[in-house]
Amino acid sequence: MFNFFKRKQSATSAKERLQLVLVHDRTDLTPAQLEALKDDLLKAISKYIDIDPDAVQLALERDGRSQRLVADIPLRGVSRHRAG
Amino acid sequence: MTAQVITVTSGKGGVGKTTAVANLATALAADGKRVVCIDGDIGLRNLDVIMGLENRIVYDIVDVIEGRCKLKQAMIRDKHYPSMYLIPAAQTRDKNAVSPSDMVRICNDLRPDTDFIIIDSPAGIERGFRNSIAAADRVLVVTNPEVSAVRDADRVVGILEAEEKGSPALIINRLNPVLVKNNDMLSAEDVLDLLGIQLIGIVPEDESVIIGSNRGAPVVTDTKSRAGQAFRNIAKRLQGHDVPFMELEQQNALWSAFQRLTGRK
Ligand SMILES: Nc1ncnc2c1ncn2[C@@H]1O[C@H](COP(=O)(O)OP(=O)(O)OP(=O)(O)O)[C@@H](O)[C@H]1O
Ligand SMILES: [Mg+2]
Numbered sequence: 520m521f522n523f524f525k526r527k528q529s530a531t532s533a534k535e536r537l538q539l540v541l542v543h544d545r546t547d548l549t550p551a552q553l554e555a556l557k558d559d560l561l562k563a564i565s566k567y568i569d570i571d572p573d574a575v576q577l578a579l580e581r582d583g584r585s586q587r588l589v590a591d592i593p594l595r596g597v598s599r600h601r602a603g
Numbered sequence: 604m605t606a607q608v609i610t611v612t613s614g615k616g617g618v619g620k621t622t623a624v625a626n627l628a629t630a631l632a633a634d635g636k637r638v639v640c641i642d643g644d645i646g647l648r649n650l651d652v653i654m655g656l657e658n659r660i661v662y663d664i665v666d667v668i669e670g671r672c673k674l675k676q677a678m679i680r681d682k683h684y685p686s687m688y689l690i691p692a693a694q695t696r697d698k699n700a701v702s703p704s705d706m707v708r709i710c711n712d713l714r715p716d717t718d719f720i721i722i723d724s725p726a727g728i729e730r731g732f733r734n735s736i737a738a739a740d741r742v743l744v745v746t747n748p749e750v751s752a753v754r755d756a757d758r759v760v761g762i763l764e765a766e767e768k769g770s771p772a773l774i775i776n777r778l779n780p781v782l783v784k785n786n787d788m789l790s791a792e793d794v795l796d797l798l799g800i801q802l803i804g805i806v807p808e809d810e811s812v813i814i815g816s817n818r819g820a821p822v823v824t825d826t827k828s829r830a831g832q833a834f835r836n837i838a839k840r841l842q843g844h845d846v847p848f849m850e851l852e853q854q855n856a857l858w859s860a861f862q863r864l865t866g867r868k
Contacts, residue, residue, distance in 0.1 A: 528786035533750050534793045541757050541797060584764070584799040 542579045546586050553579065560590070569595040606717035608710050609841065610643075610739035611774075614755030616726030618747045619776035622812060623834070624723040625653045625821040630838030632684035633823070636718040639678065641709070642692035643735035644725040645701055651691050655682065655819020665693035665700045667709065674712055683824075698730040703737030710738035719841070728762055736763065742771035743803060748778050748789040753797055760800055772803035774837065779808045804837035805848070806830050 543549060548556075557577045564570055576591040611620045611627075621644075628640045641664065642650040651657040662677040667690070674690075681687040690709075693700060710720055724735035736742060742763055746756040756773075763771050775791050782788035789797075791805050809830035815822035822831040823838075832849060839846045 530783070530786045530789050530793065533789050534797065537750055537753055537789075537797050540754055544754065544757060545761060581799070584760070584770075 538581065542581055542586055546579060548579070553577065564592065571595050606637075606639075606710075606714040606720050607841075608714075608720045608722065608738045608740045609743060610722040610724055610735050610741075611743045611745060612724035612732060612735060612759060612771075613726055613745045613752070614728070614757075614759040615746070615752045618726075618745050618752050619774075619806070619812075620726070620745050621649050621653050621723050622816070622821075623743070623745055623774055623776065623806075623837075624650060624721050626823045626831070626834035627838050627841065628687055628719070628721050629654075629681075629684065629821045630823045630835045631719050631721075631841065632681065632687035634838065634842065636686065636842070637716065638684075638687045638719045638721065639690060639713050639717050640688070641690045641706075641720065641722045643701075643706075643722050643731055645692045645696055645698045645731060646694065647725065648692035648694045650689060650723050651679075652819060653816050654689055654821065656689050656691075657819075660691050663691045663693040664709070665696050668701060668705045674709065698725075698734070701731075701734050703734050706734050707738045728759060732759075736766070736768060739768060742768055743774055744771045744798075744800070745774045745776050746794065746798075747776055748783070748791070748794055750789075753789065753794055757798055760798060770800050772801050773798060774804050774806065775802070776806045777808045778805055803840055804833055806833040806837075 557575070560577065561570065561572050561575060565572075570592055574593045578589050580587050580589050611624050613620050624640055628638045632638045640650060640654070642648050644650075645665070651660060656679050659679045662672040664677060666672045667674050667677045677690050678688040679691065681689070706722075713720055720738075722735045722739065725731035744756050744759055746752045760771060763769070773795065775794055778791060779788055783790045791802070795802055807829045809822070809828055811825055811828040812822050812830050815825065822828045823834045825831045829849070836846045836849065
């Protein structure tokens with residue numbers, strides 16, 4: 520509690536940085552490639568349904584020693600569709 | 604009973620593989636086990652000095668492979684524990700003098716009269732590492748609670764899984780409890796969570812390790828040393844005993860992580 524306003528301690532950033540590095544090491548996928556994958560995925564999905572590209576989240580997640588690609592793609596409801 | 608072959612490896616260099624091999628072997632020998640250590644670091648031999656046996660070397664592992672001596676002639680008996688032997692690495696040869704099948708053959712020759720064969724792997728993921736894991740029944744990965752060591756350990760774990768060597772067990776070495784408490788060092792729990800493999804022991808940072816290597820007497824023989832106690836505990840776990848983790852290892856969350864990981868196997 521009292522640590523609340525103190526700077527983030529170094530072990531916390533070590534862990535956060537490692538979490539990212541390991542996921543990319545294990546999948547052999549760079550952050551840039553992941554971005555490109557996201558663009559391609561959005562293009563493909565947009566052909567069929569209306570989505571909000573800015574709300575899409577795509578992330579590599581760890582589960583023990585396995586990785587998964589998790590996508591959260593909110594659909595734009597017809598009623599909320601902003602008519603041009 | 605035939606021997607269990609245990610390879611100690613790491614990814615990053617200098618994290619404590621040779622220290623672990625010398626200490627685990629000595630602890631096992633002190634428990635009455637027949638132990639043979641093999642130095643797999645061709646060209647950079649070290650296990651001999653850490654064990655205090657450097658003056659007794661006549662033949663090395665390459666002499667065995669190239670037929671210049673019998674296997675028994677290259678086995679140096681320890682000064683204090685008569686059931687412990689060292690097969691030294693060649694110092695003046697390159698790694699290509701040994702192949703994975705040479706290691707398998709040597710271990711198979713040793714198995715009938717030995718309880719534990721412990722192989723000290725070189726750092727990295729090249730020939731010497733491949734040789735060292737070729738005969739392993741079980742692999743121990745050593746890391747320090749530090750970003751580059753953990754990252755390299757993860758690479759090695761990935762390779763071991765790809766080679767179907769099974770999931771290795773983790774030794775976290777040089778943990779500094781004070782730094783961990785101040786949240787300035789990755790905790791054992793953090794490292795376990797990142798690597799996702801089972802834990803076999805946590806060894807604290809301890810200056811008696813260096814004093815032990817100076818003397819050529821591994822720190823397990825020092826009953827007061829915390830690191831020595833940690834290595835003795837790991838040696839018991841290798842023998843299948845269920846040894847509770849030391850105080851520095853007891854963080855509640857760590858315990859549940861440990862149980863989860865070992866339970867899952
Ligand atoms: N728990 C510890 N506390 C303090 N010092 C330690 C500890 N473990 C290892 N060391 C020291 O760290 C150094 C490196 O250890 P060691 O030679 O065992 O590493 P290694 O992984 O075998 O290295 P290499 O990759 O070069 O073979 C040595 O000086 C050793 O004394
Ligand atoms: Mg070494």
